[in-house]
Amino acid sequence: MEGSAQKQHPWWERGVVYQVYPRSFQDSDGDGVGDLAGIERRLDYLAALGVDAVWLSPIFPSPMADYGYDIADYCGVEPMFGTLADFDRLLAAAHARGLKLLLDFVPNHTSDRHPWFLESRSSRDNPKRDWYIWRDAKPDGSPPNNWISDFGGPAWTWDEATGQYYLRAFLPTQPDLNWRNPDVEAAMLDVMRFWFDRGVDGFRVDVLWHIVKAEGLPDNPPNPHWHPGVNERDRVLQVYSTDQPEAHAISARMRALADEYGARNGEGRVLIGEIFLPNERLARWHGTPERPQVHLPFNFALIENPWDAEALGPLIAEYEASIPEWGWPNWVIGSHDAPRIARRIGEAQARVAMLLLLTLRGTPTLYQGDELAIGEVPIPADRVQDPRELRQPGIGLGRDPSRTPMPWDGSPNAGFSSAEPWLPLNPDWPTRNVAAQERDPGSMLELTRALLRLRREEAALAVGGYTPVACEGSLLAYERRCGDSRLLVALNLGQEPVPLPAETRGGERLLSTLSGEADVLRADEGLIVRLPCA
Template sequence: MQNWWRGSVTYQIYPRSFQDSNGDGIGDLPGITQRLPHVASLGVDAIWLSPFYPSPMLDMGYDVSDYFGVHPDFGTLADFDTLLETAHGLGLKVIVDQVISHCAKDHPLFAESRRDRTNPKADWFIWADPQPDGSPPNNWLAIFGGSAWTWDAGRRQYYMHNFLPEQPTFNFHCPEVQEYFLDVLTFWLDRGVDGFRLDTVNYYFHDPKLRSNPALPFDRPPVNPYDMQDQIYTKTRPENVPWLERMRALTDRYDARMMVGEVGDALRQIEVMGLYTAGDHRLHMAYSFEMLGDAFSAAFFRSAVESFFEGAPDGWPCWAFSNHDVPRHAGRWAEHGATDDLARQTAALLLSLEGSVCLYQGEELGQTDTEMEYHELTDPKGLNFWPDEKGRDGCRTPMVWDGSAEGGFTTGTPWLPVKPPQAARHVAALEADADSVLNAYRAILAFRRDDDALRLGRTRFVDGLPEPVLAFVRQGEGAATLCVFNLGPRPVTLALTGVGAPIGPGRNAVLDGAELRLGANGYAWLPAGADLSVRPA
């Protein structure tokens, strides 16, 4: 099916932490292949593999040194082909990460570019002369701390990096860079992948005039000074859109392929998502950080969804509550309910939203972040900003499969620790519990898959309901489904008319005549008629 991605559910796999097959403490491609039946059993449509390419691993694979290979820690290209074939045999599409805004400092392309100012790759990266006093060209900052410029003694120039100094940024104003990356995408499309998750999709172009970013107002300086600037000259540049259209034209030459782009823009995220997915010639979907923060209210979720479709009525979002870059949502939103209740309800909410959905490995277990000590960290963000910013290692610890040593992840020493709070939430135990978070995910995914309104219907929110109640109708071609959520730990009661008996795997919800009683983190789906009315009881 050409548009399989519409309404799809993708399961994100962080290869380093999914399953180790050889006892070295690092997850790998054969390990993923071994565990694909678990993923398929959930009822998702696709998997997304975070980077597995050759890399010095200073940013855990998001610093690529070879776009056409596999890091030896993860296996070989033959292992990837086996994984791809196995996934397809289980009915799973395979999406691979592409980190093309920047590369590793030891990539041969950067080694050539830095050699001198006249070599064939001299303009493939962003180079600039110092100011007369020797300082960097402007005020641009790096996300992991410090200036976005590092001095290179050989060229007597600064080079730009949005992240670590060891992650130089490509110059997409150079036509040869664009051609190179079209070749990279072609390599993986020819190999049979079903799509790409494009990392930092709005970072490809910079302001060629190198103008300094303006300041943002703040009451108190943030932990990271990067957040003190409005990044209008370092990302989300207008030249980005034609480049997205070139990538889309390439994927459209293949049958049933797709691109989902990660949009990172704190001030204009929903607007940019809409711009990048408008029409049928840019991204198929935009992956958002909008719901990966602390905000958790009926008004917030309504605003995010409505804002997207108002700005891009023909665009398509991909929503997520957790990923490898943020604290897991079962802990992040802990004040709003008990862990298991919250985990079930957020699954129900996420899988009821208009758009496509991405789940992060372990979320189906109700996993929370691992509390890390400084000496256990690997993430540069945590290492640079500890203890106010603890980094991303806490959400990247290994998947827990059973009650054996190291949770069945490895027979060796895991690269990040498996600690007791996480070890207690393992697949084997939850499989055996019919009322577990894991089995709730399976039931909700099956319900979504069989309900056309939930997968593809449009959304109409119900007005007049107090916090923390969220209600909306998903209108399909032949039927409408009312989705109702109590986003808090205290019971609420609603008066309903024009609904049928509850459908699907609702929880803590009782329809008694014209009243719907929702307990702590309760939720329900009900058939909705044209005379639907929902109001506080």
């Protein structure tokens, strides 16, 4: 498929999203935890990096049982992070630098301290009782069905006062909302309006595929492939607890609201849906031309699959084929929930992965610190914070190593805070930090900046079409084309040199992940070549 420079692409198709984990980006008040004023202080860094939008993980008032994904007030700011006035200043400062600002919307569940749940829990006949999912116990007193929490154990918590169980897909302190109740939907759309009215440019919508459950709440079927030592959640297949047809109608109404606001200023608002599903089911979340859903259903394929050229080539092609004509692809190699890319595949290949991320067709999302190739960060047992690790220790589910503070320079605490950070820094922070990499033209940071500059300069990379060229051994190659502009991307995902694709002959080398040139594609090398016009 050939791209068109003439087509009007909205900013979220042309641009690059950068995820900030607020607790770990920059502390401004010396409590060891990042905050909004700290993020504002670092906006010039983000603008210079070359990204277009900043997505903030939750900043709302929260008991922090799941570090902000347990919300007690959707229309406020957690005092640890600042105030609404601080947010307004951050938003204005971002816009002044040409950056969009996205918030993390968590519609599936609230905190058990949210006023809605406090009312719901107060009695069986409270008007908000049906805002959450309450059910009687089975005759033997056990939970209503066999659903399992994503953090392990039954997805139900017994409430002694009212004599019923409530459903919660995550922690006991995160009760699920009942989206079959129209009052819940109306209240949550009002939350979106509150932030759109303040000027936010969109939302990343947390666990969107969870928000509606099957009528009758039947048992999920057992997973025949599950075995002990992996996430207990996967002991059953989430057939009835996720991805229900009714959720798509809700997604379409969220999109209609976002488009209504986008039409007001001509800039467009974006919805990015967190949806862990195979391609054919993920594609449904684009909706239809008449009734579109989220703009970007998150694609986690590069995180969830082996780092292998012969696996990735077909995977990319299958994903491309699944995108409807009216949809737009997206890619991600890191997040606050996933092991860091440099930890998974090593720093040399992390450079290749960055080139892949920023040259595939679609909207890329960068996670803070991946532009520095932060790798393994040991978390001592007494410093573990993540409830997922605390509930199922020792099986590799802990997310703390991906949430550690951003290392800015070689000063105490890496310039992140004047106090000890809430999580340990990467052990090599004295040399692996922003200031040090800015002084090194061969660093991962400078590679990332160069790639982002090239995306801005080359329409073929930003909005061009994708054509596979080679996928054999450790070689993965593809062409990006827009009008007469043709770029070939060749990646060596292995440790031995491989021949360059024949198509590169006579081409102009634009960028490599390695210094110097060779007649082959060297080990751990990614290369971008301008091809002659066809």
